[in-house]
Amino acid sequence: DAGVIQSPRHEVTEMGQEVTLRCKLISGHNSLFWYRQTMMRGLELLIYFNNNVPIDDSGMPEDRFSAKMPNASFSTLKIQPSEPRDSAVYFCASTVYTGELFFGEGSRLTVL
Amino acid sequence: GENVEQHPSTLSVQEGDSAVIKCTYSDSASNYFPWYKQELGKGPQLIIDIRSNVGEKKDQRIAVTLNKTAKHFSLHITETQPEDSAVYFCAAGSSNTGKLIFGQGTTLQVKP
Numbered sequence: 001d002a003g004v005i006q007s008p009r010h011e012v013t014e015m016g017q018e019v020t021l022r023c024k025l026i027s028g029h030n031s032l033f034w035y036r037q038t039m040m041r042g043l044e045l046l047i048y049f050n051n052n053v054p055i056d057d058s059g060m061p062e063d064r065f066s067a068k069m070p071n072a073s074f075s076t077l078k079i080q081p082s083e084p085r086d087s088a089v090y091f092c093a094s095t096v097y098t099g100e101l102f103f104g105e106g107s108r109l110t111v112l
Numbered sequence: 113g114e115n116v117e118q119h120p121s122t123l124s125v126q127e128g129d130s131a132v133i134k135c136t137y138s139d140s141a142s143n144y145f146p147w148y149k150q151e152l153g154k155g156p157q158l159i160i161d162i163r164s165n166v167g168e169k170k171d172q173r174i175a176v177t178l179n180k181t182a183k184h185f186s187l188h189i190t191e192t193q194p195e196d197s198a199v200y201f202c203a204a205g206s207s208n209t210g211k212l213i214f215g216q217g218t219t220l221q222v223k224p
Contacts, residue, residue, distance in 0.1 A: 031209070042215070042216045042217060043156070043214040045213070048209075048210070048211060055209070091155055093155075095210035099144060099207040099210055100146070101146065102158065103155035103156050103157070104155050105154060
């Protein structure tokens with residue numbers, strides 16, 4: 001465990017509702033990544049931040065998805081409005097000074 | 113675009129046998145090649161990595177090889193044990209940014 005804490009671990013919501021996923025980092029991390037995992041598409045990079053600044057958001061599927069990193073230890077991924085095809089496990093990951101990427105335990109999202 | 117191909121998608125071996133998983137990548141600028149193990153309900157965990165300035169790295173029963181000319185790298189697990197059963201992912205990317213592209217994963221089953 002390299003100190004990447006995600007919440008909630010599970011979220012079930014109805015289509016059209018707003019979903020907010022959270023990621024908290026323990027000190028010593030410098031970059032933050034949001035990945036989405038599905039059976040069909042595997043692990044997809046959605047967006048990543050360096051020093052709290054979004055560097056590459058080309059993986060964000062649609063305008064319904066947004067991510068913020070207001071400080072060095074916290075980030076949110078928001079989906080508004082949610083759709084059934086957004087159902088997946090969302091992972092937050094972070095690098096330490098050696099460049100190694102460490103993942104959180106994931107947030108499993110189910111949109112009905 | 114950047115792509116990582118991983119084979120096989122499933123692998124079943126007898127306890128004590130060796131397992132080999134192979135990956136190829138497309139981006140010649142990639143210089144960092146980690147391998148992750150994912151158990152059910154958990155986030156991917158880094159098990160070993162290799163950087164482009166070396167051709168082979170070993171850690172107990174796990175070894176990785178890298179052929180930069182051919183753009184492929186492999187994971188070798190010797191003396192497999194039932195607890196090695198999991199999904200394994202290769203990835204390729206930059207050690208500067210931490211940005212990684214993942215393979216589709218290999219489900220390894222080690223039969224006792």
